[in-house]
Amino acid sequence: MRFEGTDSYVATDDLMVAVNAAIALERPLLVKGEPGTGKTILAHEIAQSLKLPMIAWHIKSTTKAAHGLYEYDAVARLRDGQLGDARVKDIANYIKPGKLWQAFGSDPDRAVLLIDEIDKADIEFPNDLLLELDRMEFHVYETGETVKAKRRPVVIITSNNEKELPDAFLRRCFFHYIRFPDCETMERIVEVHHPSVKKALLRDALTAFFELRDVPGLKKRPSTSELLDWIKLLMADDIPAEALRAKDVKSSLPPLYGALVKNEQDVHLLERLAFLARREGR
Numbered sequence: 001m002r003f004e005g006t007d008s009y010v011a012t013d014d015l016m017v018a019v020n021a022a023i024a025l026e027r028p029l030l031v032k033g034e035p036g037t038g039k040t041i042l043a044h045e046i047a048q049s050l051k052l053p054m055i056a057w058h059i060k061s062t063t064k065a066a067h068g069l070y071e072y073d074a075v076a077r078l079r080d081g082q083l084g085d086a087r088v089k090d091i092a093n094y095i096k097p098g099k100l101w102q103a104f105g106s107d108p109d110r111a112v113l114l115i116d117e118i119d120k121a122d123i124e125f126p127n128d129l130l131l132e133l134d135r136m137e138f139h140v141y142e143t144g145e146t147v148k149a150k151r152r153p154v155v156i157i158t159s160n161n162e163k164e165l166p167d168a169f170l171r172r173c174f175f176h177y178i179r180f181p182d183c184e185t186m187e188r189i190v191e192v193h194h195p196s197v198k199k200a201l202l203r204d205a206l207t208a209f210f211e212l213r214d215v216p217g218l219k220k221r222p223s224t225s226e227l228l229d230w231i232k233l234l235m236a237d238d239i240p241a242e243a244l245r246a247k248d249v250k251s252s253l254p255p256l257y258g259a260l261v262k263n264e265q266d267v268h269l270l271e272r273l274a275f276l277a278r279r280e281g282r
Helices: 013-025 039-050 065-069 074-082 099-104 124-135 167-171 183-193 199-213 224-236 264-281
Strands: 029-032 054-058 070-072 095-097 112-116 137-140 145-148 154-159 174-177
Touching: 013 029, 013 039, 013 174, 029 039, 039 054, 039 112, 039 154, 054 099, 065 070, 065 099, 065 124, 099 112, 099 137, 099 145, 124 137, 124 167, 183 199, 183 224, 199 224
Parallel strands: 029 154, 029 174, 054 112, 112 154
Antiparallel strands: 070 095, 137 145
């Protein structure tokens, strides 16, 4: 069982090594990287490549570790009891399996479990998962049963570095940082998503894109997904490559820049730089 990327996902050699190492070690793969580097979609591509079922657990600020195990709906049971529903005799009718339970019970194949943006939850969330991720089992107190993984799932955990994760949690993971793609890798990514893009347009769009990312003081640098959207718009509007061949982005905003720049501070910064460049050029 080896991950080698897919037709729709360009995986670098070091990323493939990390994924396969985590699978071999049967450890969760903790993936970090700036937004837009493909952390979340990685789990979906692993599932597609290995032909395994995919289970996604998207973490919010209110998410508790127990939600991944199961939830007991006591309110529904009380309501059904008041209505005389016979289902109340079996408490199991009010136990809703969580994402970990679903991953543990995947049969006959092991599942790919994505725990997405783990750093959005409170600081105790990772520690509260340690035992379950180690032993691959947990106890359901309401029914007295123990849920044990039939096959250890492939666990992918993503983080945006919003919070420091506990050392005890980190020790149990295989870690990989997805670096932002270089120009050559980015060209392959774009060609996967937009196979009909003209070479000249792609070349000049990438030049403008990386120059924009290098502008000092940007609050939010454009990501891969924003580049793909921008090139899609350039192709749809039939923008010629020549329109992108300004001396650099500091002297002229690229066409349809709203696909790349996502806040007013960065727009004002680029407009000031372009104004100063024009004034100095007189």
